Amino acid sequence: MKLRLGTRGSTLARTQSGMVADALVEHAASVGVELEVELVEITTHGDISRGSLVGLSEVGVFVNALRDALLAGECDFAVHSLKDMPTAPHPELELAAISKRADVRDALCTTGPGLRDLPEGARIGTGSPRRAAQLISLRRDLRVEGLRGNVDTRLGKLSGELDGVVLAAAGLERLGRLDEATELLDPTDMMPAPGQGALAIEIAPGADDAWADLIRALDHAPTRAAVTAERSLLGVLDAGCAAPVAAYATVAGERLSLRARVVDAGGTLALNETAQGPASEAASLGRSTGWTLLGRGAGRLMGRA
Known part of the structure; x- marks a missing residue:
């Protein structure tokens, strides 16, 4: 059996997709299914745009092209960084699996x-x-400057243009470059983005259960519960990457x-x-926490009247 996996073309995206492909092939082999996965590179608006992406990730700047490819039959499934995905589910696609979450922390990279x-x-x-807002809250004197590009481009700015850059620890770890981080920032100081560190796998409509069930088996229930709470909160706040919103959920047993x-x-x-409750009620817990924040004035902090 051969499946086509839609992926962005960046080194990190292909690495992450390759990890999912390897896990899928390994699982398939464990249940007696011989499987081959081909990576299909899809170019997204976020990959070709040179302008600022602030305000665009909330509408799926890195996601929509992959979804279009799924719907067009160009690939059978796609891998996304969950933090880049809109909070509302796609009406025609299935979020078949969320893999076990990697390190949620942000990494500060400096020359020392x-x-x-x-x-x-x-x-x-x-x-x-x-990240910018939390950095300034920790150090009022810092000058935070806009930055985009792949990992090499961002780290290259340390050659004289910048004193430091902040990247996701999960991405550096997946690339085998975590040793380039000077400091992994404590989530108490630098709370992560909702869904940070998790990978999402979407499958096309009408997928054959013969292979779709293999993908569904990659789902990590504690991670799904945690990110469901975080993203449900984000949905209530109606905030994407343009707003300084952070959330971090953990699951211990059924709590x-x-x-x-x-x-x-x-x-x-x-x-x-903060909030606590049954992991089985992750979505409602996230929503209620979001409404509590709105009631306390979160809208004004996000720049809304």
Whole structure:
């Protein structure tokens, strides 16, 4: 049996898709199915645009082209970084599996000093308003500058243009480059984006259960519960990557703990909220936490009246 996996063309995307492909082939072999997976490279708007992507990830700038390819029959399934996906499910596609989450932390990469040892007025690059706002809340003197591009491009800015850049630890780890991180930032200080560190696998409509069930078997239930809570909160706040919203849920046994944070763009004001409940009620727990934040004024912190 041969399946086609739709992936973005970046090194990180192909690496992540390759990891999913390897896991799928291994699982198939364990149940006596011989499977081959071909990577099909799909170019997305986010890959070719040179402008700022702030405000675009919330409408799926890295996701829509892959979904279009699925619907057009160009591939059988696709792998996404979950944090890039819109919170609303696609009406025609199935989110068949969410793989076990990797490290949720953000990684600070510098030429040597950690966050608290950087010189006054240090220039830090990031394309994320969430990271920018939390960095400024930790160090009011930092100069946070916009940044995009692949990992090599971003790390290349350390050659003199910037004093530091912030990247997802999960991406560096998957690329075998985690040793290039100077400091892994504590989630208490730098809370991650909803869904950060998780990979999502979508399958085409009418998928044959003979192979779709193999993909569904890759689902990691504790990760799905945790990210469901985080993304349900994000959906209530009606916020994408353009808003400094962070959330982090963990699952222990049948219990889920959720922490959430909304920060104003200047990093001067923050709302924090925590909640606990059954992991089976992850979506409702996330939604109720989102409504609590809105009731406390989260809309104003996100720049809405």
